Amino acid sequence: MRIVRSTAAMQRLARQWQRQGQRVGFVPTMGYLHAGHLSLVQEARRRIGPVGQVVVSIYVNPTQFGPQEDLSRYPRDLKRDLRLCRAAGADVVFTPTDAEMYPGWGKAADEPAHGDARPTFSTYIVEEQLSRCMEGAARPTHFRGVTTVVAKLFNLVLPELTVFGAKDWQQAAIIQRMTHDLNFPVKIIVAPTVRALDGLALSSRNQYLDAAQRAQAVILSQAIKRARVAVRRKSMPAARLKTDLRNFIASAPLARLDYVEAFDPDTLTPVITAKRGTQLALAVFFGPTRLIDNGRL
Numbered sequence: 094m095r096i097v098r099s100t101a102a103m104q105r106l107a108r109q110w111q112r113q114g115q116r117v118g119f120v121p122t123m124g125y126l127h128a129g130h131l132s133l134v135q136e137a138r139r140r141i142g143p144v145g146q147v148v149v150s151i152y153v154n155p156t157q158f159g160p161q162e163d164l165s166r167y168p169r170d171l172k173r174d175l176r177l178c179r180a181a182g183a184d185v186v187f188t189p190t191d192a193e194m195y196p197g198w199g200k201a202a203d204e205p206a207h208g209d210a211r212p213t214f215s216t217y218i219v220e221e222q223l224s225r226c227m228e229g230a231a232r233p234t235h236f237r238g239v240t241t242v243v244a245k246l247f248n249l250v251l252p253e254l255t256v257f258g259a260k261d262w263q264q265a266a267i268i269q270r271m272t273h274d275l276n277f278p279v280k281i282i283v284a285p286t287v288r289a290l291d292g293l294a295l296s297s298r299n300q301y302l303d304a305a306q307r308a309q310a311v312i313l314s315q316a317i318k319r320a321r322v323a324v325r326r327k328s329m330p331a332a333r334l335k336t337d338l339r340n341f342i343a344s345a346p347l348a349r350l351d352y353v354e355a356f357d358p359d360t361l362t363p364v365i366t367a368k369r370g371t372q373l374a375l376a377v378f379f380g381p382t383r384l385i386d387n388g389r390l
């Protein structure tokens with residue numbers, strides 16, 4: 094397995110693969126890998142075939158974090174990540190620095206610490222429809238950072254297909270829209286969420302939870318199951334479903350609901366009536382830690 098650190102070297106390698114007619118599958122991550130990420134690597138390998146190239150990027154992208162968010166304490170363990178990538182069958186790990194990805198980052202004395210990469214990086218990609226609700230409303234500059242870094246990574250890795258996790262449903266929808274709108278020749282695959290035995294969706298942020306919070310964090314997946322049972326019996330007003338779920342989340346004393354939304358899985362538009370096929374998403378705080386989950390009802 095090869096480790097590539099510079100953007101120039103990554104693009105050189107990708108161009109070489111292109112000339113050789115090699116197939117390339119790509120899994121972008123922010124590292125601190127868990128079984129959910131590894132399932133994306135395996136899916137990329139399955140789709141691209143045994144002789145294709147599977148690239149995993151490990152990069153904690155500063156532009157997708159807000160000023161009060163967890164950029165500085167986001168978990169990192171590159172040595173362990175590299176071991177896991179090798180075992181999962183990755184061919185290349187691309188792990189650039191901020192200086193490579195956002196030239197000028199952190200150099201100017203008057204530069205803001207987070208969320209902005211001035212003075213020498215000043216071009217962002219903004220998706221304007223799907224990015225406004227849910228995660229976008231709660232984290233106003235988040236998706237601008239995600240679309241920008243993913244577009245940059247597409248230009249550096251030149252993949253034929255990229256695998257994203259369904260746990261970040263809105264992110265996957267926005268990337269799909271960006272790929273279509275900007276004509277990136279990349280197929281977007283959305284792979285199922287991987288869960289712990291009790292149902293908690295795997296996330297690098299789960300490691301922030303203490304034992305009591307971890308025990309109660311199961312409330313997110315339980316809320317989705319509860320909603321599924323309710324609407325499969327009979328469709329119901331989304332407002333009534335959301336009130337029931339708000340009360341349900343409040344039954345976990347350490348949980349503080351940020352939002353719960355019932356929406357169309359493709360357009361992300363909130364629905365009036367929740368029924369089979371509606372998508373449900375929620376974000377819940379445990380102390381400073383914010384967890385998200387979603388599922389099809």
Ligand code: PAF
Binds near residue numbers: 152239261
């Ligand atoms: O889902 C993530 O881990 C990140 O948002 C991504 C897609 C790697 C971009 O930084």
